[in-house]
Amino acid sequence: MSERKVLNKYYPPDFDPSKIPRMKLPKNRQYTVRLMAPFNMKCKTCGEYIYKGKKFNARKEDVENEDYLGIRIYRFYIKCTRCLQEISFKTDPRNTDYEIEAGATRNFMALKLAEEQAIREEEEAREEEASNPMKLLENRTKQSKNEIELLESLEELKDLNRRQEAVDYDSMLLAYDPTISEREREEKMQQMDDEYIKTIKFHSADKRKLVVEEEIIEEDAPAAKIPKAEVVKDVKSRSVPVVKKSIGGPTSSRKMLAGLVKVKKDEPKKEKEAVKPESSSLRLLGAYSDSETSD
Template sequence: MADGTMSSKFMKSAFVGWTFTAGVYYPPDFDASKLMPVKALKPRGPQMMNIRMMFPFTMVCDSCKEYNYTGTKFTAKVEQIKGESFLGLKVYRFYGRCRHCWSEFTFKTDPKNSDYTMESGGKRTYEAWKDADAMESQLKQEKEKEAAQDHMKALEQKAVDVQSEMQRIEDLDAIRTLNKRLGNRDQSIQGALDYLFLQDTQKSQEEDEMSQAELEELKGFKAEKEQTEQKKQEEAESNKETSPGVVPGAAILSAVQERANAAAKAKQPKFTVKVKRKAEDEGEGSNKKLCTEDNASTTAPTDCGGGLLGAYESDSS
């Protein structure tokens, strides 16, 4: 403590003893009415606003010759230009810096032409639409000047204006009718649905209002149909009871098989075979006897007298 240094123990105890009012001293002659308000302490003069905006046009920087394209975001400071206005609209100046070399540039608003005007630090690139708008406004001024000087041209221009106005009115009527038709679309759909529902109800009422005779005729037709179906079922059940073991259709199949066998037998051919043999007699070598025997019942050869092999005939069917 003698050398002017404070120990950690002293600093700790001092910190614990301090309060929020430590160091605040009010002298005996303190007067609160003499204090300055906070608003009076604010800086006077032109006040700058910091905003984040985009380039409204493409600009070429004068320092680095680089392009800052339309839509590029940058931070700008804005101030109101005193003494400049158009039809009560205020004019503002924007301060910004190039994205490449960080040099400053300024531009301001142009409410007369709904555009911006470059002041310093850069140049705007060529914009064709701007020249087209300027030329259109110039031609319009020239036409107005000629119409003011020449009455015939003024009359012709008036006729053209009336014709164009009539065309615009017709186009507007067409758009209105189209919008009206589209607006009434839901109503027309609902009306069509109601009409269809009404037709259905009318048809149902006509069907309900059928004559009593037609209803009785319909009932009789239904009863007759039910009787015929019931008779058919009874006949089928009776047939099943008479021949319970016979499978339906078996008799027909057996009859067809028998008829097919009979037809096959009838188609088989009938033929006769005759065999003739020559034999020499033991005693008479020159005499030859021919024995022919017809036998339809046997197929074995028979001996004809002296060792002759007779002929046989077979009939097969």
């Protein structure tokens, strides 16, 4: 079974290619090709927009007496999809692009025009430098000035980097342990802050005050509450007791005084008890004397 797509043809031994009849065709004849619109364009006749990538059956021909470094330039003819106006454009191998010729205007050409303008200005500057030596000298002085400014800015950046070398980022990264949770890290930071606050000694330049608590114990009034007094000692002045009064009013002050003053209540009772036996003995003696006289 022979192949369906045969690449090698069979030529018989008596084949003579000169006997094949050839048609006389024009030198620059047109070919029908299938292509897509290479850019966005707008028809000049009806204003129809033709977007990039729209497919057309176009006619292709060679541009006579035009080439770029031996590369052929081709021209294409298409028709507007609305009014059937003929639109022509050709290839531009110098800029690797296409150039519109007739029938439509190209859209979004701002970037291309800007690039062309920049290239044109650059070429004009080169030509001016080649023809004018003073302009060349001015450009060289500007270039040297810009280089000096760049070197100065580079030195400033180096100085900033030297200042930041004191920070040891490696040790900081090593101290950071990703296994520790955020809560443990916060607790550790809080503990460090508390330790730092304890090391700081708060003191005034003129005076220093100390607060001492004193307790007064009541012997005879155990039911009363034990008041507390604060003594404020000053370095320059003597100690002055300051008694804090409770909210109870006058009764609380009496209880405090009762705790400070002791009343002796046992002595008069003893005197009375000593007097009573003497009086009873005198009465007995009188009764005994009366009995003797009567006898």
